[in-house]
């Protein structure tokens with residue numbers, strides 16, 4: 001039986017898609033927590049469903065996490081559901097979820113992947129999709145030492161400095177003669193994050209690359225599509241055979257070909273990027289980056305594993321941080337009083353200096369804004385809905401209120417109660433990077449500009465994709481604060 005740490009936010013119209021997301025998304029770093037467990041005598045109550053289909057039809061509404069929460073009221077915080085022939089346990093309370101992730105970890109260590117995820121993630125070669133065991137321990141150590149841990153992040157500080165200043169410059173370039181100028185944050189931020197991901201993973205930014213296997217030169221914009229956007233959409237593709245593994249012998253050719261094509265293209269581009277850097281290394285030019293680190297460890301890794309791990313670092317760096325930062329800016333632009341509070345705090349702590357990472361520990365309200373955004377809009381396709389909307393734990397849970405973390409009722413550690421970064425041995429490896437980039441970007445954007453949501457944007461909160469992208473990029477009006485004297 002699988003355990004589904006109840007959570008799910010994307011609003012996908014078709015019932016079967018919804019249900020598949022539960023199965024597929026469950027097993028990645030960008031996913032719900034689904035774990036394999038033997039059936040115990042004291043199994044949790046099962047939600048009654050139909051023969052063969054189980055509870056598939058009951059999850060047909062656009063917001064299935066609401067159904068989960070409704071069932072929790074009747075069946076308690078832990079129950080099981082059946083999607084076709086796949087059973088899952090749904091956990092609806094932070095306490096139980098924590099116990100599953102941390103204390104009972106040994107029983108939930110395997111990753112059960114959908115067909116699409118297996119293909120896209122090179123058959124469990126990623127840190128986030130492999131089963132817990134020797135390989136997981138090894139590659140998690142590699143990604144932490146090579147790119148995401150505190151020391152590696154220190155080495156990459158100059159890349160983060162450059163990316164954040166580039167985002168600010170790109171927004172300044174949009175300022176026109178009007179008092180306020182209309183901007184979208186997503187495009188400039190996403191392309192800068194992608195560049196950062198390339199620099200950290202490969203040692204260099206790359207504007208274009210000839211990909212022999214595809215017989216064409218790929219430009220940066222197309223690279224983002226092939227490496228990040230297409231795979232994230234492909235893994236939520238519906239293959240009904242995921243619910244009925246005993247029918248796997250029935251071909252589903254169009255779906256298989258679509259997924260294969262996405263996987264082949266992203267592997268071909270990653271391989272070409274790596275080969276280009278191998279030539280650099282061959283010339284004796286070493287750079288401190290993830291690829292050079294992995295190649296020095298290559299005795300333990302196959303070439304395919306190196307390709308998969310480099311792709312993982314690129315895709316994970318490029319997406320979730322963008323998602324949480326865009327949602328944070330949406331909330332800030334929507335709440336002028338809270339924006340002012342943030343600005344005052346930044347002024348007090350940073351004075352005439354541009355905000356740096358050293359300022360971050362002193363910017364409590366900014367920190368709280370980041371964690372409050374993770375609570376209300378967790379970027380992973382988990383909704384943590386019942387946990388993060390529990391009125392017993394959170395005052396007015398539906399409201400974005402960073403100050404909740406600063407009142408006497410909460411302690412510093414409560415910020416992690418949202419469990420947005422998971423927990424236990426599979427806890428997110430990139431939380432430090434996400435926090436450093438997101439908090440400083442938010443800080444710089446507030447330092448330089450006053451933000452106002454475009455009229456009608458308040459209700460524009462639909463999401464899509466494996467991570468909870470805002471369906472429509474946030475549109476806001478910005479006005480420079482005239483802080484050009486900042487040093």
Ligand code: HEM
Pocket residue numbers: 026027028029030031032033127128129140143148313316317320321324374378379380419420421422423425426427428429430431433434
């Ligand atoms: C706000 C941003 C982020 C959020 C909310 C987030 C959330 C998560 C969650 C919930 C998990 C656990 C999934 C599970 O148990 O299956 C996870 C795992 C992981 N995350 Fe993140 N993540 C973020 C950013 C990043 C970044 C920037 C990177 C890397 C560049 C990253 C790399 C990973 C990896 C490698 C794992 C797998 C860890 C393991 O299985 O041991 N994450 N993340």
